[in-house]
Amino acid sequence: MTDYSEYIESCEERLKDKFALIDKIAFANQSKVLNAFQNNKIALRHFAGTTGYGYGDEGRDCLGKIYADAFHAEAGIVSPHLLSGTHALSVALFGLLMPGDTLLCVSGMPYDTIRPVICGDNIGSLKDYGVKFECVDLKADGSFDFNAIGDKLISGNIKVVYIQRSRGYELRDAFSCGQIGEVCRFVRQSGFGGCIFVDNCYGEFVEEVEPTDCGADLIVGSLIKNAGGGIAPTGGYICGRQEYIDKIGRRLTAPSIGLEVGSYEQGYRYFYQGLFMAPHTVAQALKCSLLIGLAMTDLGYKNYPSIDKMPYDITRCIEFGDADAMINFIREVQYASPVDSFVTCEQWDMPGYDDQIIMAAGTFVSGASIELSADGPVKPPYIAYFQGGLTYEHGKYALAKILSKLKK
């Protein structure tokens, strides 16, 4: 392998101001998380597992409280029984919406796996239960279409306004909390009294504030992305206003028991430790994203967010315009992994997606995309979505491999 260390050092020099800002954000977020631990007097006993009904499971209850505290929310559900981001989003939506209600999405069509939850046919979707769905597309420049949102808000029985923070498999950039705050204010000023709901996947700890600091009532995400710090083995979180958390808790379990039950014999240490690590881990992932982004830009591949900007989520999309280059990039990410490095990635019909997806995830936690990973649908214009990195050094190591392949 050619030695790219000098080139990579020159990239780091060009990125040093952004890296310094990322360190500053990580410190602010680490402080928030530590305050949450201390305010709730977290002790060794909170890590202990429980069995059966799990009545009085302090580890479970306090976990919800510290996530809520760190996100400046009133209450939270954090559970290994939320199986993924999609499941957390689905439970939250079903908890909030009743037949005859309308869900209004203001950030364009939601992420691929959420679409069937909302409007699938005869699969027990919200639509099948009689929940209506309205969607406002983003404007051509990727910004919120306030006029169209205003028009939708005065019509229909809208109970939930849904905002997706990260890009998903779209070409737009993630929204900043500033932009999310602007749309929240607009929605409130229009007289909306329901729940402003944010799909916060990939956005946690990227800025010093979260959507809950900027007017959102509820944030939802996955613990095998940012919020689990690379340590949580599974799970999701839902944090926000108490009244909504209570409703969703009755949906997560049963209407009669809500959040009073739920046990987990393996214990909760990984979840606590994951939240503790998350601000730092997210900073590592952001640095990996900027480093790879700069190098891909130098190679002539368009990629987003522009490396002149601070990123608002940990993902980076890279347009290859060519199937081979895309597939080679993804395979190199896999070959650079600590786990399954000997595997050559192939595209497949991944559950929940319409297109064939190719995915590099040589991860300790299966499929965890807070770990260095890359994926994308194999179709023109051949865009790979790169994200994660538990350590910045891993990103550097992977970049050297990618450069030696793509420069050939």
Ligand SMILES: *Cc1c(COP(=O)(O)O)cnc(C)c1O
């Ligand atoms: C990943 C993701 C989801 C779904 O999370 P899973 O854990 O993969 O089910 C939802 N929304 C966005 C924007 C995502 O990036």
